[in-house]
Amino acid sequence: MREVDEAVRQDQFADFAQRYGKPIVAAVVLGLAAFGGYLFWDHRQEAALETESETLVGALDQLQSGNFGSATERLEPLAAEEGGAATQAALLKAGIAMEQGRNEDAAKIYAEIAADGDVPQLLRDLATVREVSATFDSLEPGEVVTRLKPLAVPGTPYFGSAGELVAMAYLDQGKNQEAGTLFASIAKDEAQPDSLRSRARQMAGVLGVDAVEDVDAVLDGIREPAAAPQAQQ
16 A cells, blocks of 8 residues: 555645646636626626726736736736625736745635635635645645535535545545545546546546546547547658
8 A cells, every 4th residue: 555655645746736836827717707707796887897807808918928927916906896806806816826836825815705705605615725725735634624525526616626635635644445436536527627537537546446437438538649640640
Protein backbone atom coordinates (compact mmCIF):
# COMPACT_ATOMS: atom_id res chain seq x y z
CA MET A 1 0.00 0.00 0.00
CA ARG A 2 2.95 2.36 0.51
CA GLU A 3 3.65 2.35 -3.22
CA VAL A 4 -0.03 3.06 -3.89
CA ASP A 5 -0.06 5.91 -1.39
CA GLU A 6 3.05 7.44 -2.97
CA ALA A 7 1.55 7.15 -6.44
CA VAL A 8 -1.68 8.67 -5.25
CA ARG A 9 0.15 11.53 -3.58
CA GLN A 10 2.09 12.30 -6.75
CA ASP A 11 -1.08 12.27 -8.84
CA GLN A 12 -2.87 14.33 -6.20
CA PHE A 13 -0.36 17.16 -6.24
CA ALA A 14 0.01 17.06 -10.02
CA ASP A 15 -3.74 17.18 -10.57
CA PHE A 16 -4.20 19.88 -7.93
CA ALA A 17 -1.53 22.09 -9.50
CA GLN A 18 -2.99 21.57 -12.95
CA ARG A 19 -6.55 22.20 -11.83
CA TYR A 20 -5.98 25.31 -9.76
CA GLY A 21 -3.11 26.90 -11.61
CA LYS A 22 -3.44 29.01 -14.74
CA PRO A 23 -6.88 27.61 -15.77
CA ILE A 24 -8.49 29.17 -12.67
CA VAL A 25 -9.44 32.46 -14.31
CA ALA A 26 -10.93 30.73 -17.33
CA ALA A 27 -12.86 28.39 -15.06
CA VAL A 28 -14.22 31.28 -13.02
CA VAL A 29 -15.21 33.19 -16.15
CA LEU A 30 -17.02 30.17 -17.59
CA GLY A 31 -18.74 29.57 -14.30
CA LEU A 32 -19.90 33.15 -14.13
CA ALA A 33 -21.25 32.98 -17.66
CA ALA A 34 -23.26 29.90 -16.74
CA PHE A 35 -24.78 31.65 -13.73
CA GLY A 36 -25.31 35.00 -15.38
CA GLY A 37 -29.04 34.75 -14.89
CA TYR A 38 -28.54 34.79 -11.15
CA LEU A 39 -26.12 37.66 -10.91
CA PHE A 40 -28.38 40.58 -11.76
CA TRP A 41 -31.18 39.59 -9.38
CA ASP A 42 -31.44 43.00 -7.65
CA HIS A 43 -33.75 45.50 -9.31
CA ARG A 44 -31.41 48.27 -10.37
CA GLN A 45 -32.19 50.85 -13.03
CA GLU A 46 -31.38 49.89 -16.60
CA ALA A 47 -28.78 52.66 -16.92
CA ALA A 48 -26.92 51.41 -13.84
CA LEU A 49 -26.94 47.86 -15.17
CA GLU A 50 -25.52 49.05 -18.47
CA THR A 51 -22.68 50.86 -16.71
CA GLU A 52 -21.91 47.81 -14.57
CA SER A 53 -21.90 45.58 -17.65
CA GLU A 54 -19.46 47.87 -19.42
CA THR A 55 -17.19 47.78 -16.38
CA LEU A 56 -17.25 43.99 -16.27
CA VAL A 57 -16.64 43.67 -20.01
CA GLY A 58 -13.69 46.04 -19.72
CA ALA A 59 -12.27 44.00 -16.85
CA LEU A 60 -12.70 40.77 -18.82
CA ASP A 61 -10.87 42.31 -21.78
CA GLN A 62 -7.96 43.13 -19.48
CA LEU A 63 -8.04 39.60 -18.08
CA GLN A 64 -7.85 38.05 -21.53
CA SER A 65 -4.83 40.25 -22.24
CA GLY A 66 -3.15 39.12 -19.04
CA ASN A 67 -3.36 42.58 -17.46
CA PHE A 68 -4.40 41.41 -14.00
CA GLY A 69 -3.54 44.66 -12.24
CA SER A 70 -5.63 46.74 -14.62
CA ALA A 71 -8.51 44.27 -14.41
CA THR A 72 -8.49 44.44 -10.62
CA GLU A 73 -8.50 48.24 -10.68
CA ARG A 74 -11.56 48.23 -12.94
CA LEU A 75 -13.37 45.81 -10.64
CA GLU A 76 -12.63 47.54 -7.32
CA PRO A 77 -15.44 50.16 -7.42
CA LEU A 78 -18.03 47.63 -8.59
CA ALA A 79 -17.02 45.02 -6.03
CA ALA A 80 -17.47 47.59 -3.25
CA GLU A 81 -21.14 48.11 -4.14
CA GLU A 82 -24.10 45.82 -3.47
CA GLY A 83 -26.06 43.45 -5.66
CA GLY A 84 -25.43 40.83 -8.28
CA ALA A 85 -22.88 42.78 -10.31
CA ALA A 86 -20.82 43.30 -7.17
CA THR A 87 -20.83 39.55 -6.57
CA GLN A 88 -19.67 38.94 -10.11
CA ALA A 89 -16.88 41.48 -9.71
CA ALA A 90 -15.84 39.92 -6.41
CA LEU A 91 -15.67 36.45 -7.97
CA LEU A 92 -13.47 37.80 -10.74
CA LYS A 93 -11.21 39.54 -8.22
CA ALA A 94 -10.83 36.29 -6.32
CA GLY A 95 -10.01 34.45 -9.54
CA ILE A 96 -7.31 37.00 -10.33
CA ALA A 97 -5.87 36.63 -6.84
CA MET A 98 -5.70 32.85 -7.33
CA GLU A 99 -3.94 33.34 -10.66
CA GLN A 100 -1.38 35.57 -8.97
CA GLY A 101 -0.76 33.07 -6.20
CA ARG A 102 -2.49 35.18 -3.54
CA ASN A 103 -4.57 32.32 -2.23
CA GLU A 104 -5.25 33.90 1.16
CA ASP A 105 -6.67 37.03 -0.46
CA ALA A 106 -8.80 34.91 -2.77
CA ALA A 107 -10.05 32.78 0.10
CA LYS A 108 -11.09 35.88 2.05
CA ILE A 109 -13.19 37.13 -0.86
CA TYR A 110 -14.78 33.72 -1.41
CA ALA A 111 -15.56 33.44 2.31
CA GLU A 112 -17.34 36.80 2.28
CA ILE A 113 -19.47 35.74 -0.68
CA ALA A 114 -20.28 32.37 0.89
CA ALA A 115 -21.40 34.07 4.11
CA ASP A 116 -23.60 36.68 2.40
CA GLY A 117 -27.23 35.71 2.86
CA ASP A 118 -28.30 38.08 0.07
CA VAL A 119 -26.34 36.14 -2.54
CA PRO A 120 -28.15 33.26 -4.30
CA GLN A 121 -27.33 29.90 -2.72
CA LEU A 122 -25.91 28.56 -5.96
CA LEU A 123 -23.23 31.25 -5.96
CA ARG A 124 -22.60 30.89 -2.25
CA ASP A 125 -21.93 27.19 -2.81
CA LEU A 126 -19.59 28.05 -5.68
CA ALA A 127 -17.69 30.43 -3.41
CA THR A 128 -17.45 27.73 -0.74
CA VAL A 129 -15.89 25.27 -3.18
CA ARG A 130 -13.44 27.92 -4.40
CA GLU A 131 -12.53 28.96 -0.87
CA VAL A 132 -11.73 25.39 0.13
CA SER A 133 -9.70 24.85 -3.04
CA ALA A 134 -7.69 28.01 -2.31
CA THR A 135 -6.86 26.91 1.23
CA PHE A 136 -6.82 23.14 0.76
CA ASP A 137 -3.20 22.65 1.81
CA SER A 138 -3.73 24.50 5.09
CA LEU A 139 -7.03 22.86 6.07
CA GLU A 140 -7.47 19.71 8.10
CA PRO A 141 -8.89 16.91 5.92
CA GLY A 142 -11.85 16.58 8.25
CA GLU A 143 -12.78 20.22 7.73
CA VAL A 144 -12.65 19.80 3.96
CA VAL A 145 -14.98 16.81 4.19
CA THR A 146 -17.37 18.55 6.59
CA ARG A 147 -17.68 21.65 4.44
CA LEU A 148 -17.89 20.05 1.01
CA LYS A 149 -19.52 16.67 1.55
CA PRO A 150 -23.05 18.13 1.17
CA LEU A 151 -22.00 19.44 -2.25
CA ALA A 152 -20.16 16.26 -3.28
CA VAL A 153 -23.36 14.43 -4.17
CA PRO A 154 -24.16 13.12 -7.68
CA GLY A 155 -26.68 15.34 -9.43
CA THR A 156 -25.75 18.52 -7.56
CA PRO A 157 -24.19 21.47 -9.45
CA TYR A 158 -20.73 21.16 -7.93
CA PHE A 159 -20.47 17.41 -7.56
CA GLY A 160 -17.34 17.16 -9.70
CA SER A 161 -15.33 20.00 -8.14
CA ALA A 162 -16.44 19.36 -4.57
CA GLY A 163 -16.19 15.59 -4.99
CA GLU A 164 -12.59 15.73 -6.20
CA LEU A 165 -11.56 17.82 -3.19
CA VAL A 166 -13.41 15.56 -0.76
CA ALA A 167 -11.80 12.49 -2.34
CA MET A 168 -8.35 14.02 -1.91
CA ALA A 169 -9.19 14.81 1.72
CA TYR A 170 -10.19 11.16 2.18
CA LEU A 171 -6.74 10.19 0.88
CA ASP A 172 -5.13 12.42 3.50
CA GLN A 173 -7.23 10.64 6.12
CA GLY A 174 -6.10 7.25 4.86
CA LYS A 175 -9.64 6.41 3.71
CA ASN A 176 -8.59 4.99 0.37
CA GLN A 177 -11.76 2.98 -0.19
CA GLU A 178 -13.99 6.03 0.31
CA ALA A 179 -11.72 8.08 -1.95
CA GLY A 180 -11.73 5.43 -4.66
CA THR A 181 -15.51 5.08 -4.55
CA LEU A 182 -15.99 8.83 -4.88
CA PHE A 183 -13.46 9.11 -7.71
CA ALA A 184 -15.31 6.28 -9.47
CA SER A 185 -18.64 8.10 -9.11
CA ILE A 186 -17.14 11.21 -10.67
CA ALA A 187 -15.61 9.19 -13.51
CA LYS A 188 -18.98 7.61 -14.31
CA ASP A 189 -20.86 10.91 -14.31
CA GLU A 190 -21.34 11.94 -17.94
CA ALA A 191 -22.24 15.48 -16.86
CA GLN A 192 -18.66 16.12 -15.74
CA PRO A 193 -15.89 17.45 -18.02
CA ASP A 194 -13.90 14.75 -19.81
CA SER A 195 -10.64 15.92 -18.25
CA LEU A 196 -12.05 15.57 -14.74
CA ARG A 197 -13.59 12.17 -15.50
CA SER A 198 -10.27 10.96 -16.90
CA ARG A 199 -8.37 12.05 -13.80
CA ALA A 200 -10.96 10.52 -11.52
CA ARG A 201 -10.90 7.26 -13.49
CA GLN A 202 -7.12 7.03 -13.14
CA MET A 203 -7.24 7.75 -9.42
CA ALA A 204 -9.98 5.20 -8.87
CA GLY A 205 -7.95 2.62 -10.78
CA VAL A 206 -4.85 3.27 -8.67
CA LEU A 207 -7.00 2.72 -5.59
CA GLY A 208 -8.38 -0.55 -6.95
CA VAL A 209 -11.91 0.67 -7.68
CA ASP A 210 -13.48 -0.04 -11.07
CA ALA A 211 -14.61 3.23 -12.63
CA VAL A 212 -15.29 2.00 -16.16
CA GLU A 213 -18.86 1.19 -17.18
CA ASP A 214 -18.32 0.99 -20.95
CA VAL A 215 -14.85 -0.36 -21.72
CA ASP A 216 -15.29 -0.04 -25.50
CA ALA A 217 -16.26 3.63 -25.22
CA VAL A 218 -13.20 4.39 -23.10
CA LEU A 219 -10.90 2.58 -25.53
CA ASP A 220 -12.42 4.46 -28.47
CA GLY A 221 -11.77 7.72 -26.65
CA ILE A 222 -8.13 6.76 -26.24
CA ARG A 223 -7.70 5.58 -29.83
CA GLU A 224 -9.25 8.63 -31.53
CA PRO A 225 -6.62 11.21 -30.42
CA ALA A 226 -3.84 8.77 -31.30
CA ALA A 227 -5.30 8.13 -34.75
CA ALA A 228 -5.80 11.82 -35.61
CA PRO A 229 -2.13 12.61 -36.44
CA GLN A 230 -1.89 9.53 -38.66
CA ALA A 231 -4.97 10.57 -40.60
CA GLN A 232 -3.39 13.96 -41.36
CA GLN A 233 -0.24 12.43 -42.83
